[in-house]
Amino acid sequence: MATQSIDIVAKVLEQQVLQSARLVEQELDKELEKLDRIDEEELEKLKERRLEALKKSQKQKQEWLSKGHGEYREIPSERDFFSEVKESKNVVCHFYRDSTFRCKILDKHLSVLAKKHLETKFIKINVEKAPFLTERLRIKVIPTVAMVKDGKTKDYVVGFTDLGNTDEFTTEMLEWRLGCSDIINYSGNLLEPPVVGQNLGSKFTKLDKKTVRGKGYDSESDTDED
Structure with missing residues (x-):
């Protein structure tokens, strides 16, 4: 039990x-x-x-x-310049002259960057058709690239001095220089230019915008004199 x-x-x-x-x-x-x-x-x-x-x-x-982004375009007049920069937040404008061969070097690189950086408008204008604008922006060296943000000119690349002072600079070098001015969305290292073993000077690590904007536009790359 x-x-x-x-x-x-x-x-x-x-x-x-x-x-x-x-x-x-x-x-x-x-x-x-x-x-x-x-x-x-x-x-x-x-x-x-x-x-x-x-x-x-x-x-x-x-x-x-x-709005014309994605291609490198020539604008015909000064009036067009103001309308172009008004409608786009970031604009790169190349002030060129037909007789200056270094302008053609810039054309090649800017054409590539225009397709790569849709966030920025890339244009160019002939200084001979824009005397008022050239004087107003104090363009004294050809070629000069002006960087315009929110309708205001913030920085310049004058001649090729900031690009290694050589005609053989790369598209990547120009891209880096534009990135330093925050005119394009640059994904690389802004503290170092994309070259090795070339004496580029201290300006490439500091890039004081006040100094760049205010200098007298002396350049060994080219001058406005034929």
Whole structure:
């Protein structure tokens, strides 16, 4: 009789243990399902955010293209210059002259950068067709590249001095120089120019904008004299 009672108690305890185990397992399953749902929701939210960002990026790209970004264009007159810089936040303008061969060197590099940096408008204007603008911006050396942000001229690249003082500078060097003026979205290291073993001077690490803006535009690259 005692043995039978013990067996009954043992079976009851076994059932209770199994029941407790089932309850614990059910709770764990619920928690896992909840975590799965959270992960799925987060993934959907992430997809939505990425899609929204892509749509916004495409919309911005189309807006830039509609304003003439993405190509290196010549503008015919001074009046066009003011309208061009008014409608775009970042503008790079090359002041050139047909008889100055170094302007053609700049043309080649600027054409490449215009396609790469859609966030910035790249234009050029013949100084002989823009005497008032050339005088107003104190353009004394050809070529000169003016960088205009929010309608205001912020910096200049005068001749090739800031590009290593050589006709053989690379597109990457010009890109870096424009990046130092925050006129393009530059992804490289602004503290060092993209060249090795060339004496470029201390200006490339400091680039004091006041000094660049206020200098007399002396340049060994070219002058405004034929």
